Amino acid sequence: MQNTRRNALKFIGGAAAGAVLTPVPWRLITDTALWSENWPGIPRPLQGEVSTRYTNCSVCPAGCAVRARCVGGQPVSLAGVAGHPLSRGGLCAFGVAGHHLPYCPGRLTAGPVEAAAGVIARAAANCNAAAAGTPGAVCNPGETIGVLDLRPGRTASWTYRRAMGTVKGGLYLTAGEPFSGAAVDLSKARTVLSLGAPVLDGWGTPGNVLAARANFRLIQAEAIESRTASLADLWLRIRPGSASTLALGIAKALKKGSVAGAAEATGLAEAQITDLAAELTQHGPALVLPGYDCPEAWALNGLVGEFGVTVVARPEAPVPEHWNKNCAPVTPLASIADGSIRTLIIDESAPGDHIPWGAIRRKLVADNPVVIAFASSPAGYARHSLFTLPTAVYPETLEDIPAAIDSPRAAFRLAVPLVAAPAGVVNPPEFVAKAAGIDATNALRERADAICKTGRGVLITYTDGRAKPVAQVAPDDFWRALNAGACWLDTESRRAAPPHADWTAPDARPAENARLPLVAVLAETAPAAPASPLMTKLDRESNLRLGPSRAALHPETARSCGAADGGRAVLETALGKCPITVVVDASVPPGVVQVAASPEVIDICGAGARCRVASL
């Protein structure tokens, strides 16, 4: 072969064509792809010493025990504590991502702290002056100041009671559930009738409920196929808003009365109601759990005769004796006169059940009431308050968590800070105590000492899972253990007295309303506080749950409303409107709107609220 220009070009061209058929270019592409690993937009996880810390979750009132894996002191993952007597190693989806809460977009970190402090101090002084008949008092007679506590039983709750005790007529207010003093013992129940309670969807302490689940038959009476309804041993599909009528019907069946009215109102057969009543008495111990719209169900437990067995008094950890002196009594919000509160402080930093704003607004004076909300998010009562003071969130703050509803024994555990709170946030109880002129900076330690002093109960430490009688623990060691991850558990439970209920009321059928033809049913319970941004995995990215501001409609209902799947619409009730995104779901009964519970939705939807959906 001659060395010609043509041959050289042929060689180069042939080599290039042949190279394509070898792995070389593909290997180069692979190596090129490797560079993309270090794009500047990709965050690099922090490195550091790996450690394990223990705390208790305060995202909801369950207070599950938490084991946190920390890297360089920063929690990077949370898990339950295996073998814990209350949470049984379980942690719900919200708790698993609890360490993301400090970084939620839209979190409040600044507010008019100084101004609010002055307002509280002046309001307290005015109330005292008005009560004493001092001329020139701004507060009218009968008007007062109150603190609304969404999670009673905490040490902070006692601080509020003590603070309000310094004010003449000062009120310490709670949600005002008719029988909030009850706790249940699921381990003793063999039959559980839930009138809409989300038993298998975050109710009580999830780990404890699931641990007891194998031992009881679950009957769910609910209008929609909720998660609990779909997993119950028996689902009774009742008409929306008729749970109270069903409770009444069961009571009448137990008293050998007629259940015809209840059957018509609930949509069940008479035999189903009488069989249900018989099952509660014959396959006991039984437990009747109220749902969102049926608080009178507690009283059914009295008729079934299980008070003291499956239902006990809601236990509370001991407090120092001097706290009981001069503290405001616990007052349900519903029991006070309308238009009587001039200044209301709402502690939303430890969320419990969200009370519809309308129920609160009624209790405020008509002219210029002052509402001060302690909140970490603008989505709750901050929408209605004059002053919103930012608070720390879990796991930034040291606070205690009272026993959950499914704990028959008193408990005391601390949510220990795992990260530092940002500057600018306030500690609600200390803030109120300071404004009222009392010292509460050491309240948690005082209460721990008071518990230790009783010598009652056991201390369960999370590092080794051991239970030690408190009588053998020194107060300093008790406090240290609580801060390192531990739980005090009482050894006693108290018998509860059944609440009174009127079983002679007529069977009410939900009212029809031509303008509002649909019925709204709240579903998909979620903490009122903001959740981790990762919750998109459960709603938008998988449709496992109804996401915020989403409402599910039967295809026929959606068609009649002119709404399409994924379309924007407005949910309207007698109390107001809110924007929603429509989800078309054949499992929702026609005529029903299954709407994700959020403060905005709860504010306009009561129990079985009539509503309409207007497509945008």
Place this chain on the structure above:
Amino acid sequence: MTSEKKPGKIRRYGMAVDIDKCTGCGACMIACAVENNVPPGNRGATDLTGITWLRVFKVDNGEEYPRKESVYFPMMCQQCGVETPCYLVCPQQAVDVDPATGIVGQMPERCLGCRYCMAACPYHARYFNWWDPQWPAGMEKTLNPNVAPRMRGVVEKCNYCHGRWHAAIERAAQAGLEDIDASDYVPACVEACPAGAIRFGDLNDPSSAPAQAARDPQSFRLLVSLGTEPKVYYHSKREWARRIGDPSQAPAPKETSRG
């Protein structure tokens, strides 16, 4: 490409999922996302474009109330043991089957984003990064240092929390042990499940939960007729739910629109 053989015991990791116990709470999905640095859904993310290495589906028996029954199905990569479809089709050798563990892994830094593997996967267990991973300001501090975040344009999937496997090996090595303690390596979803519905173990160990599930007549595997030998065993007392395992055997129950 197959990894070099590692010294030590040869395992075949698998899972046993009791769908009668699953309540569809989603704790496993969140724990998985936390552990593996899966970012929150982009504003435009939907159930088709979001990333959930583990996804819980709601499935019913197709009947109407009161005969209607539902179960929740946690679906993750089924870790096919034979003829692994994604491994076979990947032109980039970005899928790896570890002979020491049987775990089908994904190497996103090799992935070109062609998505052949997604098309090949019969379980729809692979997810594509349509957007750059983004966390709210400050939240990147909570990322797991054992798992590298993935970039836009690559595919990712469940790898039985391989970061935990490596961490367990490191701990064993530091302790001077030749092998890991079985309890030291548990994927995040297994650890998080409050119902104890997901269990994990070595299928080569007859006493492990998956090995026991493999022998249980009420256990089944998904699409087993494809011959890919998935290593996730589901268990249910409901016959209709078991039939879901292989639709060729019977008409498949319908999936609800929210599943």
